[in-house]
Amino acid sequence: MRVVLPGDREGIYYMYLEGIDVPMQQAYIPRPKDxxxxxxxxxxxxxxxxxxxxxxxxxxxxxxxxxxxxxxxxxxxxxxxxxxxxxxxxxxxKGGVLIELPPSKIPRVIGTRGEMLKHISNITGSKLEIGKNGLVWMNGGKLHTTIKILETIVRRAHIRGLTDYISKEFGER
Amino acid sequence: MRADGRGIDELRKLRLEVGVLKNAKGSAYVEWGMNKILVGVYGPEEAPPAVERAERCILKVEYRMATFCSLEEHGKYTPNRRAVEISKVLREALSNLIILENYPGGMIEVQILVLQAEGGTRVASFLGAVAALIDAGIAIRDIGYGISAGKINNTIVLDLSKEEDNLGQGDIPICVTRRGDIVLLQSDGKIQPEELERAIDMIISKRDVFENIIREAFMRRYSKELDSDLVKVI
Incomplete structure (x- = not known):
């Protein structure tokens, strides 16, 4: 594992881990259409x-x-x-629970082509809406488990084999 | 020649940890010699309404010394002349690193608390602030660090301790970016222009040391799971 720091290359302003193309932490800046x-x-x-x-x-x-x-x-x-x-x-x-995650972890919550999101809904049956600003709204299904899964994603977003880990820990519905 | 037997450009023992405070967006802890410094970064948040919405982000830096931080300054709670000065110079130094245009109308706060002071707290605070800003995910142009150089027996040395600072012929704290831009330079005592140039060269030559210290601190932070309290139900 190698740490990429701001200024390592031109145009790098955040800290990255090599091989992961989103910054480890990034304060949300609104962009059109987000x-x-x-x-x-x-x-x-x-x-x-x-x-x-x-x-x-x-x-x-x-x-x-x-x-x-x-x-x-x-x-x-x-x-x-x-x-x-x-x-x-x-x-x-309407209804539901609103939670806040670090915005830099949102791409992991969505996953490649939305796979992680589908995976979470399959396990817990919750309906999820994701904001790029780091706010996630959820309703229905096993909400407690959904929050636990999101916590796991935040804790382990930078560790390999995230999807497998979640299947193993939380199982399919 | 030096009180603690160090070589002229030898630094005191230095340890940096990041992500140490749960209630801050980003944080760092620096132990440099006997200095112990905590830094918390908050924001970017909305600037208070009293402040006119600016094109750039407002940067607030507050350097404070704990009531137990040193023999001379102990027991004083309100910011003294020294704390006001260091807050100001650190704010100016850090505003050269942070991309403030990214957060128009916003405000970033850097809170620095010196738990124990032993010479060179402003440069140690600068290093901590840079690490805490990276940890908070605030856009910065480059990493930076600082060392306080000084003159003892007509020789330029690096990283003055408290005794060397008080008894030496002069001290020059300098903060630089990795690219070698000077963002803070203060001088106390009589230093010749060529001595100043030598000090700057010596400080710039320590670039790799600091780059590694920062890199390794983040490596340690991300070599394990993060804390689950990054998730908040609101």
Whole structure:
């Protein structure tokens, strides 16, 4: 195992482990079209909602063009707009549990072509929604086991044989 | 020639650990000689509303000495002149490394606590801060480190201890990036220009030592499982 440090090569700003192409830790920076999950924290009277996405600034959802009203504490999923300030195509996620992971581990939760995600749903029967900002919403099935699996992914994301380990520890449904 | 028998460019024993604090985004612990320093990095979070939304991220650096950190400074809780100065120079040094444009309107906090001080705490804090920033996943251009050089018996030596700092002819703490850009240079005492150049050359020649120390600290962190408390139910 070799550690790649910021500045090792031009354009490397984070720490990597060689052979893993996502940084070990990376603070989330919103990019256009990113799917993110957030929580409504305030309403600007009849104009917009302010949504906390666990980043260094909050997103805005414009009320104009919205078919439902939102309220505080609502959990929503949507895409980051081109201006990097608005959330578009939003849906409200009702019920369920919201958890926060380090954003750099999200690609491992999804897996190659979504395999890990399917794997988790198969084991626990939970429905999962993943935000690139590190927030994961889940509902139904064995929620406790789903959280345990996500914890395992975070703890062992940098260790080989993750999928096999999860099958062994948690088994198929 | 030196009080503890070291060679002129020999460093004191140095140990670096990363990921030591659970309640920080990134953290580091530095033991350098008798210095013991903890660094916690928080953010990027939203800058307080009183601050005008800026093009770049705000960087806050707070260097504090524990009430038990040294014989002279013990028992004092409020930041003294020294702590205010070091916070300021470290903030300026670190803002050259962090890509602050990446987090417009945000704020990054670097909290440094000196548990035990024995000369060279600002350069040791700089090393700890660099490691903690990497650990927090904040974009930085390059790694960096610092050494305090000094003059004893008209000879330039590296890594002054407390006695050497107090009794020597001068000390020059210098922080550099791995590429050799100087991000902090202070001077106390009479140093000739050619002596300063020699000090800078000697410090730059220690590049590989520090690169390995940082690399190995992260190697140790990721050679095992991480803590599961990185997952939070909210």
């Amino acid at each position: 799917t993110v999950i957030g929580k409504v924290i305030a309403e600007k009277k009849n104009v917009a909602y302010i949504v906390d996405i666990s980043s260094f600034y909050a997103m805005t959802v414009l009320i104009k063009g919205l078919d439902t009203r939102l309220k505080q504490e609502d959990i929503i999923i949507g895409n980051v707009g081109d201006n990097l300030e608005n959330l578009e195509n939003i849906r409200v996620l």
